[in-house]
Amino acid sequence: MGLWLGTIQLGVKSLWLHPMRSILTVLGIFIGVASVIWLLAISKGIGDEAQRQIESLGADTIMIRTVKPPSEKLSSQGLTPYGLTREEYDMLVATIPTVRSAIPIREMRRQFQFKNRKLDGRLVGCTPEYAEVTKLELTSGHFITDAENFARDCHCVLSAKVAEKLFPYEDPVGQRIYMPENQDFYLVVGVLKPKGATAAIGGSMAAQDFSNDVYIPIRTLQQRIGDTVMTMRSGSREGEIIELNQITLRCRDVTDVKKTAELVGAALDSHSKMEDIAVVVPLELLEQARTTRAMFMLFMGMIAAISLLVGGIGIMNIMLATVTERTREIGIRRALGAKRRDIIRQFLVETSVLSLTGGITGILFGLLCGPAVTMARTLANTWFEKQMMDLPEVVRTVQPSIVPESIPGAFFISLVVGLVFGIYPATRAAKMNPIEALRHE
């Protein structure tokens, strides 16, 4: 034990003879280890976020979306109805036994007004279960109830942002908002908490962000607005005839999802000609996302491993130079009683000191990953606000999450790198003939 301690002291002393050289060598390993931790943490952060977004769709749900069919499938004159129908909704509920609940949804773009304040957003007609399945939480009031839906009440629930924009000073609950397109007033009965985006589903590629939503009972929507929606867009009238934009099915159990999806596909087979629906199974997305994440992390890990390898080669290079430079010292030590294994130990300890110093500082720096990314983002946001907005969503929001195994892993790898790349120079030193080594220079 004392022997090792002595050897380590000696190693540090020898390395300190060339501080710059040793620091640069350590830097190689430092960068390698830090990048292992950083790259893994960032890719895990990205993967986790994707997974969270998909999970928030609900792993036990299946979503059937109406999508606009390709233009050649629509007749040239007049409006062609397309998409999911209420009849199909009833059919799915009645015939598929694994479905626990089903939510019909109709959405459209609408303007909302209160006093002189206006906001463009999305009007969503739905049933009470919608709140539970989409994990909506309320700050005040209540979500749409069965009674309201049944009675076709003109009641609505506002998302946090709509409430904030239309009612910056007032309490929204109890007030009425106005929708100019259909000249109706709706009584606000509840306000939601802010909610993160969920994964993209159906036709819309962007993540669903729910931030500008207003929810009303679907039966109210059906009666007040109907299926045909006409909009003025740059002078010309555009329209659509859709009964339902989406049906969200909730299965009795996650294990039923696959089978249910097949049954749904078969039941809605008639749509395959029109290509006007899309079935989204979050569970499948989730599995895909997991695979993608694993691939991504593997790839990043390989890049990091290569930089560690480069660091290791740096160590070997320096140690070989050191061995040549210290031939005389090796000769002296051998003459004074050092065995070959003492020489090997001495050089291995030196490489290990280099690689472990790099490893430990690299780990410490790696642990700073989270705060460092947050700080870099804050700085970038203040200095390059414009450019930041152009960056993809993931880059702006990713929160690295350190992979716990990467810490001992990086430590172990740096140790192994030190030993592997140290062994050749060390044996070369030990093999030297002491007499020739003493004559060196």
Added chain:
Amino acid sequence: MSETMETDGYACRVVDLKKEYVLKSETVRALRGVTFDIPVGDYVAIMGPSGSGKSTLLNVLGCLDQPTSGSLWLGNDDAAKMSDDELADIRSQRIGFVFQAYNLIQQLTVVENIQVPLFYQGRPLSPEQRKRCHDLAKMVGLGDRLDHRPTQLSGGQQQRVAIARSLVNDPYFILADEPTGNLDSRTTEEILQLFERLNNEGRTIILVTHEDEVSKRAKRVVRLKDGRLQWDRINSQEVRDEAARYALENMPVEV
């Protein structure tokens, strides 16, 4: 051979020692059968023309090199028959080396350099051993420079550190290959006086030299020629005293 060689009272005994270097084109016979004994307390100067095998002999005596044949008795062990590791143990426990080029380790201080042979004995240093290192540094006159590095010392001072280092393991004998070869006459005299003092205290010293003045200070001179012992003489006390006086008288005046 004589497995029961009498070794009491001898620092080492050399029997028919041969050393050949096999090269591609020829075989160099550096030692062609050398036999002599070195009693404990002897002070031997090895002389001879260049290439006569002095360094080769010293390397074999110092267990740095193995002879092609013959025996080298150190105590009851024949070093000629030992493995690399066993020879290393012998070097760290029974032999003190002093080199022409001092050969201190640059990154270590004076005391640490003196400790090196102990370090390779495989045990952590005991407090007594540490004290011994300090005492040795004092003995060679460097008690106030324990923490200096070799580069901060003069050649003579470095050689004195080397001598202190050669004594740290209480060796059977000290081997010195042209220890004064790099030094001026004043410092040479310092070193020779130090050797004389050590020899008077009972240390066995074997040194290789080219200079008659140095060899005359030893108790005995062994001359090699072409890898063989040419002659082996005792210096009378008069010769040694005369040489010492001559050296002092011809010391260059300090400037």
